[in-house]
Amino acid sequence: MDMERVNSMGFGEFVDVFGNIIEKCPLVAAAVWSQRPFSNLEDLESHFFAFIDALPRSGQEGILRCHPDLAGRDLQQGTLTAESQREQSQAGLTSLDADDRLRLQRLNAQYRERFGFPFVLAARLSDRDAVPRELARRLHCQPESELRTALGEVKKIGHLRLVDLLGAHPARVEPPRGWRSECQ
Amino acid sequence: MDMERVNSMGFGEFVDVFGNIIEKCPLVAAAVWSQRPFSNLEDLESHFFAFIDALPRSGQEGILRCHPDLAGRDLQQGTLTAESQREQSQAGLTSLDADDRLRLQRLNAQYRERFGFPFVLAARLSDRDAVPRELARRLHCQPESELRTALGEVKKIGHLRLVDLLGAHPARVEPPRGWRSECQ
Numbered sequence: 001m002d003m004e005r006v007n008s009m010g011f012g013e014f015v016d017v018f019g020n021i022i023e024k025c026p027l028v029a030a031a032v033w034s035q036r037p038f039s040n041l042e043d044l045e046s047h048f049f050a051f052i053d054a055l056p057r058s059g060q061e062g063i064l065r066c067h068p069d070l071a072g073r074d075l076q077q078g079t080l081t082a083e084s085q086r087e088q089s090q091a092g093l094t095s096l097d098a099d100d101r102l103r104l105q106r107l108n109a110q111y112r113e114r115f116g117f118p119f120v121l122a123a124r125l126s127d128r129d130a131v132p133r134e135l136a137r138r139l140h141c142q143p144e145s146e147l148r149t150a151l152g153e154v155k156k157i158g159h160l161r162l163v164d165l166l167g168a169h170p171a172r173v174e175p176p177r178g179w180r181s182e183c184q
Numbered sequence: 185m186d187m188e189r190v191n192s193m194g195f196g197e198f199v200d201v202f203g204n205i206i207e208k209c210p211l212v213a214a215a216v217w218s219q220r221p222f223s224n225l226e227d228l229e230s231h232f233f234a235f236i237d238a239l240p241r242s243g244q245e246g247i248l249r250c251h252p253d254l255a256g257r258d259l260q261q262g263t264l265t266a267e268s269q270r271e272q273s274q275a276g277l278t279s280l281d282a283d284d285r286l287r288l289q290r291l292n293a294q295y296r297e298r299f300g301f302p303f304v305l306a307a308r309l310s311d312r313d314a315v316p317r318e319l320a321r322r323l324h325c326q327p328e329s330e331l332r333t334a335l336g337e338v339k340k341i342g343h344l345r346l347v348d349l350l351g352a353h354p355a356r357v358e359p360p361r362g363w364r365s366e367c368q
């Protein structure tokens with residue numbers, strides 16, 4: 001899909017196509033449509049990201065709260081969005097054994113309890129072994145830096161979803177930090 | 185449901201219950217959860233409305249763009265949210281004859297073309313005869329005043345949805361203006 005095609009879309013089609021760039025937040029795509037025309041993928045995604053950055057803290061936390069747990073209830077119940085299902089599947093999270101799933105559920109619950117939003121990670125840049133390691137690491141970060149880290153993951157997810165839709169090459173996206181790295 | 189129950193909800197349950205107070209914008213409920221505890225319905229809804237009021241214009245237009253046309257494609261295809269289906273049904277919009285449906289579709293298209301967002305109206309406070317009249321009237325309003333009018337309708341819809349969930353009595357909500365009234 002080229003940008004001429006994107007720029008020709010009415011808002012209904014635009015929201016149908018780009019409504020889940022930010023998980024379960026079609027409002028962001030619906031707002032971004034106001035900024036057309038877009039010159040390229042970077043320009044288009046910059047409007048998605050600027051909208052998120054301009055939200056008050058409650059709104060940024062709200063964006064995170066619209067994300068599902070990794071290997072959580074929505075995956076078990078088959079209620080993930082198509083994008084999230086694909087991403088969690090690619091990371092191997094759909095085929096965890098019962099012990100690994102339980103371990104991840106416990107870590108997710110600890111994380112939600114500590115930060116008031118779910119653990120968000122660009123699963124396609126991770127794998128079934130790295131996810132619980134990264135979750136356990138971020139569990140010890142400070143709330144302010146963790147909010148920034150999590151929103152950074154939202155943007156990585158959004159970038160990769162836009163790349164899929166536009167048939168472009170992904171930019172170099174920083175992988176999760178190693179186990180012993182510091183919080184941001 | 186009393187406020188003690190509401191205030192005891194984790195964000196997952198809160199978004200499940202209140203995620204469609206603002207049509208297809210669970211982000212708003214997910215943000216509002218940050219403001220708990222809530223003292224009563226008025227307090228709770230004031231946080232929903234304050235979030236909308238604080239959005240930039242593109243975000244306010246985005247809220248409107250997440251609404252379906254009245255008697256439009258989503259109704260025909262059975263893809264309305266449960267709340268919107270009930271509201272459009274109560275207004276008699278699910279049983280229009282072909283001529284009336286076509287007339288409304290043409291007015292909806294003119295409105296979208298003029299304002300860049302769909303015609304939004306609290307359908308439960310209207311009926312199948314008043315809807316096209318009100319649409320034709322608002323079609324002639326100025327964009328600035330029409331944005332305010334439409335966001336006012338979003339708030340009436342949200343108020344009535346909250347009343348349904350909390351089993352409260354609705355506040356006196358102003359009905360749509362008469363055919364010959366001025367724009368705001």
